[in-house]
Amino acid sequence: xxxxxxxxxxxxxxxxxxxxxxxxxxxxxxxxxxxxxxxxxxxxxxxxxxxxxxxxxxxxxxxxxxxxxxxxxxxxxxxxxxxxxxxxxxxxxxxxxxxxxxxxxxxxxxxxxxxxxxxxxxxxxxxxxxxxxxxxxxxxxxxxxxxxxxxxxxxxxxxxxxxxxxxxxxxxxxxxxxxxxxxxxxxxxxxxxxxxxxxxxxxxxxxxxxxxxxxxxxxxxxxxxxxxxxxxxxxxxxxxxxxxxxxxxxxxxxxxxxxxxxxxxxxxxxxxxxxxxxxxxxxxxxxxxxxxxxxxxxxxxxxxxxxxxxxxxxxxxxxxxxxxxxxxxxxx
Ligand code: TYM
Numbered sequence: 001x002x003x004x005x006x007x008x009x010x011x012x013x014x015x016x017x018x019x020x021x022x023x024x025x026x027x028x029x030x031x032x033x034x035x036x037x038x039x040x041x042x043x044x045x046x047x048x049x050x051x052x053x054x055x056x057x058x059x060x061x062x063x064x065x066x067x068x069x070x071x072x073x074x075x076x077x078x079x080x081x082x083x084x085x086x087x088x089x090x091x092x093x094x095x096x097x098x099x100x101x102x103x104x105x106x107x108x109x110x111x112x113x114x115x116x117x118x119x120x121x122x123x124x125x126x127x128x129x130x131x132x133x134x135x136x137x138x139x140x141x142x143x144x145x146x147x148x149x150x151x152x153x154x155x156x157x158x159x160x161x162x163x164x165x166x167x168x169x170x171x172x173x174x175x176x177x178x179x180x181x182x183x184x185x186x187x188x189x190x191x192x193x194x195x196x197x198x199x200x201x202x203x204x205x206x207x208x209x210x211x212x213x214x215x216x217x218x219x220x221x222x223x224x225x226x227x228x229x230x231x232x233x234x235x236x237x238x239x240x241x242x243x244x245x246x247x248x249x250x251x252x253x254x255x256x257x258x259x260x261x262x263x264x265x266x267x268x269x270x271x272x273x274x275x276x277x278x279x280x281x282x283x284x285x286x287x288x289x290x291x292x293x294x295x296x297x298x299x300x301x302x303x304x305x306x307x308x309x310x311x312x313x314x315x316x317x318x319x320x321x322x323x324x325x326x327x328x329x330x331x332x
Contacts, residue, residue, distance in 0.1 A: 008142035010041035013060040015199035016209040020187035023251050024148030028181050030072050038078040039140050045083045049125040070290035085309035088316035092135040099164050100131050134158035138173045139316040146179040149186040169326040183247045190224040193240035218277035232264035232272050245276050252279040
């Protein structure tokens with residue numbers, strides 16, 4: 001039997017997840033879980049590069065695991081685990097730090113953005129973020145990394161780091177490839193469609209959170225910025241607001257963009273926005289219910305985390321062992 005290719009991705013358990021996280025990442029994973037050996041982590045070590053409230057971080061970590069399951073990730077097929085439960089992540093990160101240059105890290109877009117937003121806390125971890133992410137991916141010898149568009153640069157660096165290590169020592173890491181959705185890799189802010197929808201947006205009306213109730217969802221879509229025409233047509237350059245809504249509608253309703261355009265031909269934006277809100281709410285309601293049910297079953301979640309931490313660690317330690325050998329760490 002042919003061995004399955006390996007898929008790796010992760011989400012930080014910070015703030016409230018948005019439909020951007022769902023459409024750009026989780027929804028993509030759902031379609032891939034049957035065909036790949038999948039590892040999906042909860043990146044709590046990345047989360048602390050920005051100051052977190054410890055009690056909240058703990059609670060959001062479990063809540064993200066429940067969300068993974070509630071969205072339809074199958075615990076039998078995917079290894080869902082918490083990053084800090086596998087010490088090899090921090091260990092490999094240290095080694096990779098020694099072949100990564102300060103200059104290239106200081107030029108990363110996300111580092112520059114976050115340093116500007118958190119000027120009081122530009123810590124070493126924030127700068128090292130992409131190296132930890134490279135360690136995550138390379139430890140599992142991932143072939144593919146399904147992420148949203150905003151992670152493209154981090155993925156490029158992970159590939160550079162892999163290539164550099166393989167050249168300096170000898171072939172050790174697979175060079176991972178990013179997998180981006182054609183529609184959905186970049187869901188934009190409802191209030192400012194030139195920006196990506198973000199968990200940490202200043203204006204909460206621009207983001208639909210996965211925890212939002214139906215009324216809230218419909219209210220936010222009703223207020224979404226569009227344009228002065230009245231034509232529901234996909235044209236991201238000329239009509240960024242409407243095109244973003246069309247992408248969201250298409251992904252939540254399962255209809256193609258063309259079908260959606262036909263459905264709303266000759267109808268106003270008001271009706272269109274209401275339909276988008278209803279499609280999103282209809283999908284999120286059962287997910288929210290299932291997530292709450294799972295959060296209450298802490299024994300089940302803890303059992304799963306323990307088994308998966310062991311499984312992930314087994315795989316990760318094999319790679320780390322090879323790395324330690326190649327770089328000359330004395331082993332007994
Ligand atoms: P995070 O937690 O910021 O985002 C999680 C995933 O959601 C995607 N995403 C979006 N996709 C489409 N439209 C949007 N508006 C949108 N906003 C977010 C992100 O691209 C991402 O796929 N660094 C990662 C977490 C991470 C990771 C990894 C990912 C840590 N280690 C290893 C892959 C492999 C992050 O911050 O994701």
